[in-house]
Amino acid sequence: MPKAIVLGGYGLIGLACMQALDKAGFEVCGVGRSMRSAKSVAPSANWIIRDIPTITTQEWLDILEGIDVVVNASGALQDGAKDDLEAIHVTAVERLVEAATTLPVRIVHISAAGVSETASTSFFRTKARADMILSSSARNWVILRPTLVLSQEAYGGTALLRAASALPLIQPIALPDAQIQTVYVGDVAAAVVASAQGKIRSGTIADITERDSHSFPELLAKVRRWQGWAPPVACPTIPAPLVGALGKIADLLGYLGWRSPLRTTALTTLADGIRGNPEVWRNAGGEACRSLDETFDLLPATRQERLFSRAYIALPLAIGTLAVFWLLSGLITLADPARAMSVLSERAAPSWMIAPAVLGGAIADIFLGIGIFWRPWASRAALGMLGLSSVYLVGSLVAAPDLWADPLGPMVKVLPGMTLATLVWLMLDQR
Template sequence: MRKAVVLGGYGLIGAACMRALAADGFAVSGIGRSRRSALASNPEANWVIRDIPLIDVAEWKELLADADVVVNAAGALQDGGRDDLEAIHVTVLSRLVEATRDLPMRIVQISAAGVSPGASTEFFRSKARGDAILSEGAQNWVILRPVLVLSPEAYGGTALLRGVAGLPLILPRVLPEAQVQTVHIDDLAAAVVAAARGEVPSGLVADLCEPDEQSFAMLLDRIRLWQGFPAPCFRPAFPDAMLRLVGWCADVLGHLGWRSPLRSTALRALSDGVRGDPAAWHGAGGKPCRPLAATLESLPANRQERLFARFYFLLPLAIAMLALFWCASGAITLIDPARAMMILGGRDIQAWIAVPTVLGGALADILLGVMILWRPSARMAAIGMIGLSVVYLIGSLMVAPDLWLDPLGPMVKVIPSVVLAAMVALTLEER
């Protein structure tokens, strides 16, 4: 049985490639750094849990010793708290080429349409450097360059499109000059299988895209129609300056570990246009990619799809509100701790208990409010908020039950924040 190894096997593209290769009879192994994400993607698959940029040449030789094809679906959009473009797009290819120089296998590189050494973003430039290393050093290779990938799974840019298109009442007008082409995830995965089977020649560099292009505004309209939402009542213009501000804010969040599709690299790529030329793929005998209308027709547009679209922007809003609520709660207490201690003192609580309780609680509130903004600790912070809120509620019943009857309802108002934190903890998934 032929064996395929897929780098980044639990990503949007990598997971589709693993399914398609397995369906075609390959014995497939996936490589990625997160065991949790790997098992969530495909618990039955064979996984090698490694941080791909840290694998050296010797380990690559060991991992790929009996492989017939390697598919590189690993990548990152922008440098950030967890990503290094040079490492993942260039260093990995350099080591991979060195390790496979004497091995009889094909390397299928999934790049991106529009890459070039002089491109407007480091994403495209680093991808171009990796492609060059592969084409100059490997013996048997194919480089596939997809445009905007549409899939039943919502992730990254495709998730953002769904969220924007599903906004209630409004549909903002952004990037009026941008032209976009799309490719169905199954067409991309089929192209990878064709390359893995040797149905296209070595040395092929091909864009994978639908035959026509459309404006970004038209793409949003067609996705909204596909989702089943009514036409928007308002189409406010979104100035370029505001878009740059959004990109800058998303870049800052990127350094906190959040891989937002609103980062400046994605916005710049959309602004430049996401287009390709299918001529090379067709010339090599590749099956044409379906147009946007056929892609949308083949994707589910059900209740889950509409709920996701409407919920897309509520999750970051919920995280921001929780961070503000908990930080403000702790800060207000620290501004006037004596007042808080008086509340406990008036209920015969000893000072040696009241002081650490008030100050410790305030510091814990601020810590949780900050932790939820850091992506690796966000879920833990949300769970901590639930736990600490329960402690506050139980403590108030034991020490100050009269607070539950206060006309302003200070304790009752804690309960909605518990529900909000639970919602964040349960829905905070990347893949």
């Protein structure tokens, strides 16, 4: 039985490749840096848990022993808290190729349509350098360059499409001149299998894409119809400067660990267009890729599809609301601590605990409000908000039960905040 390793095996493309290779009779092993993410998508698969850019050439020699095919589906969109494009796209490929030159192994490399050393984004430039390293140094290789990949899995650009198409009542018009071609993830996986089986000759570089292209607004409209939403009441035009500003904000959030599909790399890529030439793949012996409509036929939009799209919009709003609420709660208390302390002193609370409770609570509020912005801490911050809110509620029942009957409902209003924190905790998941 031939053996294959898939780098980035629990990603959108990587997982599809693992499943397709397994069905084609390969013994498959995935490589990724998170066991939790790996086991959540493919619990019965074999995994090597490593941060791919840190693997040395010697370690690759050990990993590749007895391996027939390496599929490189790893990658990142933009530099951020967890991602270094140079390390992921260039250094890792250099070491892999150096090790593979002494072994009878074929490398099937997933690149991207439109890569160029003079491209407008680091993503495309580093991908182009990886392609060049592979094509000039490897012995047995195929480079596949998909356009915008559509899948039942929603991630990155596909999640953005789903969310933008699910906006209630409106369908924003942005990037009207952008032309996009798509490809079904199953067609990408089939191309990988054909390459792994040796049906595609070594040295092939081919775009994997449908034939037709679509303007970005047209693509959004088709996704909206596919999801089953009502036609929009209004289609406001989003000015280019506003789109750019959103990208800059998303870039900043990227350094806090949030991999937003609104980052400038994604927006620039969309604005430049995502297009490829399907003829090279057909001439190399590959099967034609499905059209956008045929892809939608394979991906029925279910209720969970629509719930995800709306939740994807709601999650950042919920996180922002919680952050502002908790930050303001702490800052307002610190701005006039004597007033806050009087709430307890007027109710005969023990004097020794008044200042620590008020000041400690204010500092904890601020810490949680800041903490939920940092992606690695966000889930724990949401749980912390639940815990601290519970302490406030119990403490109020003991020290100030009359506040529950206050006409403005200061304690009752804590309950919706707890509910919002619970929803954020439940929705915060990462591949």
